[in-house]
Amino acid sequence: MTSELSRRERVRSAADAAVPSALADLGALVRIPSVAFPGFDRAEVEHSAEAVKALVEGIGIFDTVEVKTARVAATGEEGMPAVLATRRARNGRPTILLYAHHDVQPVGDEGLWDSPAFEPTVRNGRIYGRGAADDKAGVMAHVGALRAFVDAVGTDFDLGINLFIEGEEEAGSGSFAQFLTDNADALRADVIVVADSGNWDAATPAVTVSLRGNARFRMHVKTLDHASHSGMFGGAVPDAMLATVKLLATIWDDDGAVAVPGLHERVADTPEYDEATLRDEAGIPDGVSPIGRGTILSRIWNKPSVTVTGIDFPSVRNASNTLTPELSVVISVRVAPGQRAEDAFAAVQAHLTQNAPFGAEISFHDVDLGDAFLVDTSGWAVAQAREALAEGYGIPPVDIGVGGSIPFIADLVREFPGAQILVTGVEDPHARAHSPNESLHIDTFRHALVSEALLLEGLESTTL
Known part of the structure; x- marks a missing residue:
């Protein structure tokens, strides 16, 4: 010894x-x-x-x-x-x-x-x-x-x-x-x-x-065959950004919690962790409120989340008075432990396809899956x-x-x-x-x- x-x-x-x-x-x-x-x-x-x-x-x-x-x-x-x-x-x-x-x-x-x-x-x-x-x-x-x-x-x-x-x-x-x-x-x-x-x-x-697992993919949204003048046709013609904003908004409810049917949550106890600590560690300004429901750590550890991490769209510098015909966004889904990433992606894909506004054409590319x-x-x-x-x-x-x-x-x-x-x-x-x-x-x-x-x-x- x-x-x-x-x-x-x-x-x-x-x-x-x-x-x-x-x-x-x-x-x-x-x-x-x-x-x-x-x-x-x-x-x-x-x-x-x-x-x-x-x-x-x-x-x-x-x-x-x-x-x-x-x-x-x-x-x-x-x-x-x-x-x-x-x-x-x-x-x-x-x-x-x-x-x-x-x-x-x-x-x-x-x-x-x-x-x-x-x-x-x-x-x-x-x-x-x-x-x-x-x-x-x-x-x-x-x-x-x-x-x-x-x-x-x-x-x-x-x-x-x-x-x-x-x-x-x-x-x-x-x-x-x-x-x-x-x-x-x-x-x-x-x-x-x-x-x-x-x-x-x-x-x-x-x-x-x-x-948590992950399901990351690129979604392409198309509403027009070509770009058009926003003054001449705006108000009657759906541009791709309008369709994308409305579609993405269906992913979350008013509390910012994920509202996609088929995405699971894990039920498990979490340690004490208050809002002040979250604000300090994540850098949330005083006027901005956290999102979701339940204990803070359950939202981060045991529930799904969806984040838009990238978008192909004209930059502010290149903005013009144009109805954009198509664009792409990158979406990152964090999958709760206990659910397969493949099943979570299928649920998100079905939700986005079913909720596409104005008959927008939706396609999915570059899918990357990883299990929890x-x-x-x-x-x-x-x-x-x-x-x-x-x-x-x-x-x-x-x-x-x-x-x-x-x-x-x-x-x-x-x-x-x-x-x-x-x-x-x-x-x-x-x-x-x-x-x-x-x-x-x-x-x-x-x-x-x-x-x-x-x-x-x-x-x-x-x-x-």
Whole structure:
């Protein structure tokens, strides 16, 4: 018992010491604009993958470290580069798979950033930059925890470790399922840690136990064969924007709650969370009211939501006195846990088709589906993760749901049905992932790194 305690103390000390170098390496990764969306420079994603590969090789424990790709099933095109590292378990120890992603969201409007998006900047205990939180911090939490574990126990240990750093999560993980199939043996694990979620707050860790699914698609609306003068024909001729506005308005009721028949809700208790906290974390001005019904967290975790995230329509600068004949909108549906994304999309599609005003022609394109996820919290690995988080943060973790989606987890469950999946992360509610001024709370990162190193130590003591 004394030696086990002493080893755990050594891991804890090494993890604390590993934080500064991990943050420095995080800064170097943030400087690489690794956006995997179409139209962006693939070479930057490849640069990012090679940088991650070098960091992983530097740990010095893996049997193999490779940059690999797989084909996108829908198109046959080559997917974005991922980093895959493997180390076999010995003497009955478990294997852990550590997941994160090195691609990032586009910057958006650069004028909304207080400092350059790809220049990591420290202000008030936070590191600002695109990917500083989502999810290059997840990458460095893994790398830093592994460095600390090796510093404390050496390279001659029995725990199996696989590392998978994806390169296209933000762009939809198009080749993820094929990558799993191609590399099933290398990725197989008893415990999978997905470092791409958040925490209750900057000081309180969380275990994510539910995630909403998603159904994202483009809807095209057409009402005219050609554009016409709005003065000459306005008032008698339905333009595409009029039809679209009326159609979209049928999705929500007067409270802003989703009013689409066939979209399900999950019934589950949620922790206390007041409106003042929502306003602070989401940035709601005093004069604007929240939407929906029920407890606030039930609206975010357990009920569906629908958001219009993009529109193809003349900009304000290019506006003219014209009746627009057709336009497209991108719609994002978050699906409650317990409902298949395919069924949710079918319900939304049927609702929009049946409610199209003025006989508008409606078509659907670029459909992207991802199922929701409910974590089985009864496994031994979850108990070890809770213990490590409590020790690393100094505060017991809470179970949370997440309103966002991580669709590829359904692929992990399908490919590795016996694995225990732990969804954790380094973000806090003020991280602003996907938004301008994305940032990482440095102390949260420190605690996350320490917690993961302690989890590795605990797994090294586990015999299956």
